[in-house]
Amino acid sequence: MVEAASKTIESWRPWLLGILLAVVTWAYWNALSEAAISWRGEQYSHGVFMPLAAAALLWLRRLGGKADWRPRTRGELGRIIVAGSFVVIGGVTYLGGKVLGETAPPSDLARGIFSSGLMFLAAVFYSLGLILAVVFAAKTWLQVAAASATPQTFPASGDQRPSAVLTVSLREATSASPKDFPALEISEAWPGLLLLVTATGLRLAFTYFGLDVPAMATFALSCLGAVLAVMGTRAVKWCWPAALLLVFSFPLPFSVERALLVPLQGLAATAGTYLLQTMGLEAISEGAHFIKLGDLQLGVVEQCSGLRMATVFVALVVLYLLVAEIPRWQVPVLLLSAVPIALVVNIVRITLTGLLYVYAGREWGQRVFHDWAGFLMPFLAVLLLIALRALLDCLIVFEEETEIPLAQRSSRAVRQH
Numbered sequence: 001m002v003e004a005a006s007k008t009i010e011s012w013r014p015w016l017l018g019i020l021l022a023v024v025t026w027a028y029w030n031a032l033s034e035a036a037i038s039w040r041g042e043q044y045s046h047g048v049f050m051p052l053a054a055a056a057l058l059w060l061r062r063l064g065g066k067a068d069w070r071p072r073t074r075g076e077l078g079r080i081i082v083a084g085s086f087v088v089i090g091g092v093t094y095l096g097g098k099v100l101g102e103t104a105p106p107s108d109l110a111r112g113i114f115s116s117g118l119m120f121l122a123a124v125f126y127s128l129g130l131i132l133a134v135v136f137a138a139k140t141w142l143q144v145a146a147a148s149a150t151p152q153t154f155p156a157s158g159d160q161r162p163s164a165v166l167t168v169s170l171r172e173a174t175s176a177s178p179k180d181f182p183a184l185e186i187s188e189a190w191p192g193l194l195l196l197v198t199a200t201g202l203r204l205a206f207t208y209f210g211l212d213v214p215a216m217a218t219f220a221l222s223c224l225g226a227v228l229a230v231m232g233t234r235a236v237k238w239c240w241p242a243a244l245l246l247v248f249s250f251p252l253p254f255s256v257e258r259a260l261l262v263p264l265q266g267l268a269a270t271a272g273t274y275l276l277q278t279m280g281l282e283a284i285s286e287g288a289h290f291i292k293l294g295d296l297q298l299g300v301v302e303q304c305s306g307l308r309m310a311t312v313f314v315a316l317v318v319l320y321l322l323v324a325e326i327p328r329w330q331v332p333v334l335l336l337s338a339v340p341i342a343l344v345v346n347i348v349r350i351t352l353t354g355l356l357y358v359y360a361g362r363e364w365g366q367r368v369f370h371d372w373a374g375f376l377m378p379f380l381a382v383l384l385l386i387a388l389r390a391l392l393d394c395l396i397v398f399e400e401e402t403e404i405p406l407a408q409r410s411s412r413a414v415r416q417h
Contacts, residue, residue: 013142017230018135024222025127031203031216036123038251046312050249052087053319054242055133060323061238062140067323079136086129094122138231141238192228199225213253220246241322248315264310265289267343272298272350279351281358291350296357298350310342313381320385330392337388345381 025032038044059080060067071077097118104111199221206215224243227235251257266289273291276283284292291298317338321331 013230014135014139017138017227018131020226020230021131021134021223022127024219024226025131028216028219028222031212031219032123034212035216035250044251044311046315047249047251050245050315051130053315054245055083055130055137057242057245057319057322058134058137058239061241062137062144064141064144064238066325076136076140079132079139083129083133083136086125086132088129090122090124090126090129093118093125097122138227141235142231145234188232188234189229191233192225192230195225195228196222197225211253213250216250217247219250220244241318245315245319248311248318252311264343268347268350271347272354275347275351276354279355281354283354291354293354293358298354298357309346309377309381310339312378313342313345314338316378316382317385326389329396330389333392334385334388337385341381341384341388345377345384348380349377 035047039048056069060069062068071080097115100111100118101115104115106112199218202221203215203218206212206218220243223246224239227239227243231239252260269285269289269291273283273285276291276293281293314335317334321334326334
């Protein structure tokens with residue numbers, strides 16, 4: 001009976017993970033609500049997409065090897081549709097609540113309450129869709145683990161176990177019964193429980209000292225602890241990149257943000273002035289954050305400092321490094337290039353805006369700067385990253401030398417003489 005109960009628990013492990021993640025999300029609901037307030041601003045509007053990117057990354061890495069997003073079976077396709085439907089419903093509900101709240105007059109209390117209710121439902125649907133995506137990815141990961149769990153792959157000695165499973169064909173993996181999932185031992189579960197307790201303690205300590213943003217960031221540690229507690233230590237290599245992406249969901253601490261914004265604004269204004277001068281325009285840098293173009297004056301406000309672009313692009317570079325197969329020596333180079341590329345793109349945005357103000361008029365300058373730049377600048381940053389990657393591939397080329405047997409080398413030497 002004990003063995004049957006153990007097999008039942010093993011078959012429910014993905015859903016136990018979903019329940020534990022739901023509990024963690026509920027416990028952090030107030031912190032996530034505070035983070036959502038910053039997501040509504042231009043500086044951190046990307047934060048709402050980071051949990052979605054984290055869940056998608058778990059799905060891409062569900063086979064334990066090369067990233068693969070394509071559903072290979074009807075079951076996987078159905079799971080993607082179910083999880084994606086909840087995310088889409090959450091997005092539509094959010095848009096409906098936002099439009100209703102913006103159009104409702106201040107005196108209409110009923111519409112305001114209904115708008116807030118729709119916003120809450122949107123958050124619930126969005127969270128539920130992401131949790132289901134993680135559950136479905138965990139199920140496939142465990143099936144791959146079960147199909148790969150041979151005595152050579154998972155020996156009895158705990159200290160000799162690999163940190164990740166071997167990639168096998170999905171047809172072979174999905175043929176494994178949930179009752180054949182590799183058993184979770186107590187020695188594998190306690191690191192996750194310890195991480196959960198540590199994250200909770202850190203959150204309480206940060207909250208006590210008024211450090212709201214670090215308290216929010218412990219949400220990533222709690223989610224990682226939940227995965228480790230249910231999936232075991234073998235899931236570390238599978239889930240840690242997603243936990244890293246979750247950190248980008250939250251705003252920077254206020255002191256750090258203030259310390260970065262002013263220098264970045266000054267750098268953007270100075271560099272933009274220099275580029276405009278090289279193009280023959282009478283551009284003058286006034287103060288720290290203004291560019292004078294004849295009778296026009298451009299203000300480099302906080303949204304133009306490049307901090308938002310740098311944050312978004314660093315997250316994109318991290319996601320790219322986690323998914324793409326690149327040489328290890330290029331990883332630090334690409335990481336270090338993320339912030340300079342983001343700043344260059346932001347300076348190009350300011351320069352282009354100044355040119356449009358002078359040659360095309362204020363309307364075109366406003367349209368490009370406020371409406372189109374948010375969509376075009378990330379594409380330009382990605383193109384620069386691809387160009388840098390191509391340059392690095394051309395700079396250093398590794399050639400494998402084949403060993404020639406001694407007999408063949410001797411015969412070649414004799415023929416040459």
